[in-house]
Amino acid sequence: MSVYESRYRPLREEKVERAFMDNAKIMTRFEIGKSISGKWSKIPLIFAAFFLFIALTSLPALLILPEDDFVTNLEFFSSFFLTPREGPGSLIWLHVAIINSGLIATDLGDNTFNLYLTKMKLKTYFISKVIASIVLTFLGLPLVAFAYFIVAIYKRGLPIFPFNWNLIGQYFVILSKLVLFTIFIVFLYSSVILLFSAYTKKSINAGVLFIVYLIASSVIFDGILYDTTGFEPFRLLSPLTSMYIVFTNFFTREVISTGQFPTLEKESPDLVPYAVGMVILYALLSLFLTYKRLQFLRRD
Amino acid sequence: MTGISFDSVSKFYGEVVGLNDVTFSIPKGITGLVGSNGAGKTTTLKMCVALLKPDLGTVTVNDEPIWGNLGYLSRIGYATEKDKLYNWMTGEEFLDWNGKFYQMEPKELETRKMEILELMNLREAKDRRIAGYSRGMRQRIKIGQALLNNPDIIFVDEPMSGTDPLGRYTIAETFRRLQKEEGKSIILSSHVLHELERLSSWVLVLENGKLVAEGTIHGIRLALSDIPQHLVISSPNISQLVSFIVSEVDELKRVDENKIEVAVRKRRNFEKMLLDLQQEKSIEITEFYSVDGDLSSIYQLLKKRDSASWRYIA
Numbered sequence: 001m002s003v004y005e006s007r008y009r010p011l012r013e014e015k016v017e018r019a020f021m022d023n024a025k026i027m028t029r030f031e032i033g034k035s036i037s038g039k040w041s042k043i044p045l046i047f048a049a050f051f052l053f054i055a056l057t058s059l060p061a062l063l064i065l066p067e068d069d070f071v072t073n074l075e076f077f078s079s080f081f082l083t084p085r086e087g088p089g090s091l092i093w094l095h096v097a098i099i100n101s102g103l104i105a106t107d108l109g110d111n112t113f114n115l116y117l118t119k120m121k122l123k124t125y126f127i128s129k130v131i132a133s134i135v136l137t138f139l140g141l142p143l144v145a146f147a148y149f150i151v152a153i154y155k156r157g158l159p160i161f162p163f164n165w166n167l168i169g170q171y172f173v174i175l176s177k178l179v180l181f182t183i184f185i186v187f188l189y190s191s192v193i194l195l196f197s198a199y200t201k202k203s204i205n206a207g208v209l210f211i212v213y214l215i216a217s218s219v220i221f222d223g224i225l226y227d228t229t230g231f232e233p234f235r236l237l238s239p240l241t242s243m244y245i246v247f248t249n250f251f252t253r254e255v256i257s258t259g260q261f262p263t264l265e266k267e268s269p270d271l272v273p274y275a276v277g278m279v280i281l282y283a284l285l286s287l288f289l290t291y292k293r294l295q296f297l298r299r300d
Numbered sequence: 301m302t303g304i305s306f307d308s309v310s311k312f313y314g315e316v317v318g319l320n321d322v323t324f325s326i327p328k329g330i331t332g333l334v335g336s337n338g339a340g341k342t343t344t345l346k347m348c349v350a351l352l353k354p355d356l357g358t359v360t361v362n363d364e365p366i367w368g369n370l371g372y373l374s375r376i377g378y379a380t381e382k383d384k385l386y387n388w389m390t391g392e393e394f395l396d397w398n399g400k401f402y403q404m405e406p407k408e409l410e411t412r413k414m415e416i417l418e419l420m421n422l423r424e425a426k427d428r429r430i431a432g433y434s435r436g437m438r439q440r441i442k443i444g445q446a447l448l449n450n451p452d453i454i455f456v457d458e459p460m461s462g463t464d465p466l467g468r469y470t471i472a473e474t475f476r477r478l479q480k481e482e483g484k485s486i487i488l489s490s491h492v493l494h495e496l497e498r499l500s501s502w503v504l505v506l507e508n509g510k511l512v513a514e515g516t517i518h519g520i521r522l523a524l525s526d527i528p529q530h531l532v533i534s535s536p537n538i539s540q541l542v543s544f545i546v547s548e549v550d551e552l553k554r555v556d557e558n559k560i561e562v563a564v565r566k567r568r569n570f571e572k573m574l575l576d577l578q579q580e581k582s583i584e585i586t587e588f589y590s591v592d593g594d595l596s597s598i599y600q601l602l603k604k605r606d607s608a609s610w611r612y613i614a
Contacts, residue, residue, distance in 0.1 A: 020370075026400045111382035115445070118349045118378040119401040121368065298351055299313070 023120040027128035028135070034106075035099050035136050044095035044140055051081065051088060052144045056151060063156055067167065072252060074152050075174045079251040081145035082181055084243035085218070088141050092189065095140035097210045100193040102203030103129050103136075104290075108297065109201035117298055126291055133190035142182045149178060181250055188239060188279050191286035198293040214240050232268055239282045242275040304348060304366070304453070309357035311343050311509075318343040320509040321357070326487060330479050332500030333489035334599055339506040341489040342381060345455050348487065349378040374402065377446030381457035381489075383438040387431035391422050391441045394430060398445040409448075416444040419477075421470050436467025443471065447478075453485045454478070460492040468495060475499055497595035505602055512602050520602075521567075521593045527601055528563035533574070534587030541583050548573060561591065 035041060055077060062073050083089045107113040116125055159167040192213070196206040221237040235241045248267045268275075304326045311318035319340045326348075333341040346352040347359045350366045350373060359366045366372055386394060395416060399409040417423045420440040425433065430441060439459060446454055459475075460468050472495060478484045490496045496503070497517055505513040505520070513520045521529065528550045535541050538558050546552060548570060551563035564570040567590075577583045592601065 022403055023401050030397070110386050111380060112386060114346075114351055114380050115378070115398070116401075117351055118373060118376070119398070121370070 020121065020124055024124050024128045024131070027116075027120070027125065028131045031103055031128065031132035032135055035102060035132070036139070038099065038102065041099050044091065044098050047091050048095065048140050048144050051091070051141065052147055055081075055144075055148050059152060059155060062152065070156060071167070071170045071174070074149065074171075075177070075252055078145050078149040078152070078174065078178055079181070079247070081141040081148065082178070082185055082247065084185065084247055085240055089240075092137075092141050092185070093211050093214055096137055096189045096193050097207035099140075100133050100136050100190065101197055101207035101210065103133055103194060104197040104294070105200050105203045105206045108198075109203075113297060122291075122294055122298060126294060129194060130190070130287065133194050134186055137186045137190040137193075138182065142186060145178055145182065149175065177250060181247065184246065184276075184279060185243060188243065188283045191283040191290070192239070195286040195290045195293070198290045198297070232271055233274070235268065236271060236274055236278045239279060242278045242282075245271055245275040246279065303362040305358075305360050306344075306347070307358045307360070309347065309354045309359055311340075311347070311352060312355050317509045319347075319354070319506075322506075322509075322511040323357075324504060324511055324514055326485070326504075327502050328483075328485045329501040330475060330486045330488065330499050332496040332503040332595075333487065333506065334493065334496065334503050334595065335489075335506035336603070338508075340509045341506055342457055343509075344504075344506065345378075345457050345487065345489055348453075349373075349376060349455050374449060375452050377449065377451035377454040379439075379442045379446040379454075379456045379459065381461070383435065383442055383462070385430050385438065385442060388429060390427050390429055391433070391437075391444075392417065392426040394441060395445055395448060399448045402449040404449075412448055412450065416447050419447070419474055420444045434464075434467075435462035436464050436470075439463050439467065439471065443474070451484070453487065455487045457489050458491065459488060460490055460495050468492075472499055493596040493599060494594070503595065505599065507603060513598075517595050517598060518593065521590070521598050524598070524601060526565065528565050529567050529593065530561055530563050530591045531567070531570075532559060532561050532587065532589055532591055533585060534559045535583060535585050537583045540581070541577065541585075544577055544581070544583075545570075545573065559587070 036045070058077075062070060062077070065073060081088050082092075084092075104113075107116065153171055159171070193206065193210050196209045196213070197203065200206050200209070217238040218240045222235050222241040225234040225237075226232065235245065245267045248265065249269055249272045306322050306324050309319055309322050322340075322344075333344060335341045343352060347354060348366070350369065353367050361369065361372050364372070386397070389397065392413065395413045396409065399413060402409075404412065414423075417426050420443065422437060422440055422444065425437060430438060433441065439462070443454075443456060443459060446456065456475075459471050463471065475486050475488070476499065479486055488496060488499065501516065503514065503517060503520065504511060513523070515523065530551075532555065533541065536558055538560060542552065542560065545562065549562040549564050551561075553561050555561050562570075574585060574588070578585055592598070
């Protein structure tokens with residue numbers, strides 16, 4: 001009797017399904033742990049904590065504001081951490097460039113990519129990396145934004161005793177905006193970094209390429225082409241500018257009681273639907289190209 | 301048989317042909333894949349472990365396709381050619397991490413891990429980082445991870461590459477034990493032909509993406525009947541022996557007083573003739589061996605041929 005025939009027991013369908021899910025979970029957990037414990041990973045996390053600390057120290061000034069002003073300021077400060085371009089924006093890039101850049105690159109550098117593919121399907125591998133990238137991106141400033149929001153409304157006093165439906169509704173709107181824009185920004189960054197990570201064996205290269213791509217596309221399309229031609233759709237070719245257009249139109253940022261921050265004007269309101277479409281397209285295209293790249297690497 | 305069959309399989313890398321219409325089945329035991337760089341060895345192994353899909357033809361296991369067959373994947377082990385692994389992990393952590401993908405119970409994984417560390421002679425080094433391992437130790441931990449799931453079939457790409465003699469011995473002994481004691485089938489590709497010769501019961505010779513020979517090493521040499529085999533014969537009655545065989549050989553040269561080297565095309569017939577001479581004419585033969593019957597020589601002979609026009613099955 002042949003060796004194979006005597007031992008071969010095909011996995012039952014449900015066990016195959018379980019293996020698919022289990023391996024995806026194992027891989028995702030491993031990647032998150034590995035990325036966070038990396039040598040340089042502490043830097044953006046420390047910066048994020050520092051930002052939160054600074055924001056919280058200025059919280060008492062907000063808490064004594066009248067209700068309407070408090071709500072406006074709450075939206076401003078919570079969304080401040082998600083600003084795509086200025087200020088905290090660069091910290092989000094840094095965070096993603098440092099923490100997420102090794103997600104695929106280290107597997108290629110360490111030759112473990114093919115090893116994994118003999119233990120799981122390419123789809124499992126890919127999905128694990130996408131989920132890990134999303135979670136890791138969220139663990140930076142987006143998490144700080146939510147933390148700030150929750151701490152602020154808790155310190156202000158929950159509008160439950162007595163019920164203040166108007167305030168609850170306003171909080172809900174801000175929270176919904178934060179959730180939607182977080183999904184938006186996290187989806188784009190976590191997809192683009194995966195693409196760069198799949199094209200190099202060194203995570204530092206992927207990180208640098210990611211930042212260069214964001215800045216260069218912004219300078220070329222928004223800074224040079226748009227400024228010289230005045231043709232607005234050029235701006236959409238920069239993912240950062242597209243996100244910025246959505247950001248300035250999405251959040252209310254006109255009324256700043258403290259007077260410390262300039263009011264941001266709504267950028268190209270007519271382009272918002274296109275900007276949303278372009279960001280989604282960038283993210284989906286990045287994911288598609290990453291998957292294609294992985295398929296190619298498997299043959300290598 | 302292992303159940304693995306290649307049926308008219310071709311693989312193209314752009315304009316480069318990785319495998320060119322190959323058909324074979326892999327028998328149980330230890331099978332060696334022989335070929336020069338770019339011959340198609342790694343492509344063959346990658347197809348066996350479902351890392352590559354054929355462009356033409358089918359690769360099956362017990363008539364089921366290998367591609368996407370998780371049931372099959374859970375019962376094979378694969379050690380890649382490259383030995384750079386997660387250097388920041390210890391040997392034990394590396395095995396532990398790889399074992400997680402097989403849905404093993406923690407206790408079962410722990411036991412299996414220790415068995416493998418013992419088998420691969422790495423127990424002492426289990427807590428050291430892989431970065432500090434020698435090349436041979438890296439090869440062994442890499443092979444070790446391929447054994448975690450207690451696979452029925454193990455595929456190993458260049459297992460002897462960069463290893464010292466002790467490392468080679470450990471790896472070779474491990475393969476022998478796995479095959480003899482546990483009945484596992486092992487498919488190896490290697491440039492170290494003499495090691496492969498000692499280990500393999502069956503070889504597949506690939507050249508330029510084509511399968512040019514398959515069989516036992518002895519069988520392939522016999523099948524190369526159009527190329528004379530060189531045999532050395534020693535006898536105290538050498539002159540008498542020469543008078544009987546001179547008409548049956550292609551070449552004959554005297555090595556020393558009692559020793560000759562002959563070139564023959566039909567070795568089996570020649571061996572029978574020698575046996576008859578020993579029995580009927582009482583000619584004593586003290587030494588008889590082939591000088592080009594080893595895998596390395598056979599491989600050199602095969603390489604000289606036009607691989608497009610012939611194939612040896614023995």
